[in-house]
Amino acid sequence: MVSEYRSTLKLSPRCPKHQFDTMANQFDSVIINQNQEYLLLFANWIDKKKEKKESKYIRTIPYEFDLLYRVSRDGGTIKAFHNKCDNRGPTIVIIKIKGSEQIIGGYNPFEWDSSDKYKYTTDSFIFSFTDRRNTETAKMGYNNGNNSIGCCLNYGPIFGGNFYCQNDGTLWTINGACSNYYSNIDGLPTGSIRVDDYEVFQVIKKI
Numbered sequence: 001m002v003s004e005y006r007s008t009l010k011l012s013p014r015c016p017k018h019q020f021d022t023m024a025n026q027f028d029s030v031i032i033n034q035n036q037e038y039l040l041l042f043a044n045w046i047d048k049k050k051e052k053k054e055s056k057y058i059r060t061i062p063y064e065f066d067l068l069y070r071v072s073r074d075g076g077t078i079k080a081f082h083n084k085c086d087n088r089g090p091t092i093v094i095i096k097i098k099g100s101e102q103i104i105g106g107y108n109p110f111e112w113d114s115s116d117k118y119k120y121t122t123d124s125f126i127f128s129f130t131d132r133r134n135t136e137t138a139k140m141g142y143n144n145g146n147n148s149i150g151c152c153l154n155y156g157p158i159f160g161g162n163f164y165c166q167n168d169g170t171l172w173t174i175n176g177a178c179s180n181y182y183s184n185i186d187g188l189p190t191g192s193i194r195v196d197d198y199e200v201f202q203v204i205k206k207i
Contacts, residue, residue, distance in 0.1 A: 028067045031096045031103060031199055037135040039065060042092055045125055045140055046107060046203065062206050065092065069200040076169030081156045081200070085112045090203040093157050095172065096132070098194040102187075103132045104174075106159040107203075114153040118161070124148045126159050126182045141183025148181070157200070170195055 032038045043061045068091065069084035085091060091112065094105045106126040110119045127140035143160065150158025156165025160181030163174045172193045 064204040065201040068202050071169035072197045092201045095198040096196045098196045101131045104128045108149050113151045115151050118147045119149040121148045128188050139185045
């Protein structure tokens with residue numbers, strides 16, 4: 001079990017600028033902007049690669065990340081989340097904490113739905129970046145196979161039953177029991193957490 005991950009990712013200076021520009025035009029985020037280092041990290045975490053050098057160039061990433069939902073664009077209701085995200089396959093959720101540069105989130109390798117059931121896997125993960133301007137502040141942890149992903153009509157995203165979105169998109173809850181399901185991450189906030197925004201991206205395997 002991976003208890004903690006710290007990013008040491010360095011982008012190659014030999015990577016042509018136009019490659020980054022092409023990817024930037026395809027990745028729409030107001031939280032992490034067009035920082036492609038995030039895409040490298042997400043792809044490696046999804047594939048459980050420990051050596052970041054395996055994805056040396058942006059163009060080698062085997063996934064596309066398409067925006068499905070953004071609170072500030074689509075509204076912060078639970079209904080809006082489900083309308084935009086249910087039955088759309090694997091997703092990455094990115095959350096910006098209010099009044100802070102910290103971002104948190106998680107990966108769902110299944111799909112969101114309104115079944116009021118949990119799904120089980122060891123491929124889902126949660127993450128934190130203490131400073132969204134610096135990907136080297138990354139920490140992440142995989143699920144242990146218990147209550148991995150919660151799908152509930154009256155809630156937004158649920159990771160492990162103790163990391164979830166409440167009534168509207170600006171309020172999340174994380175409690176200490178989260179570590180019963182996901183590897184412990186130092187610095188992960190707990191309690192009721194106000195957020196500025198959160199986004200959900202569909203993760204699409206390239207052909």
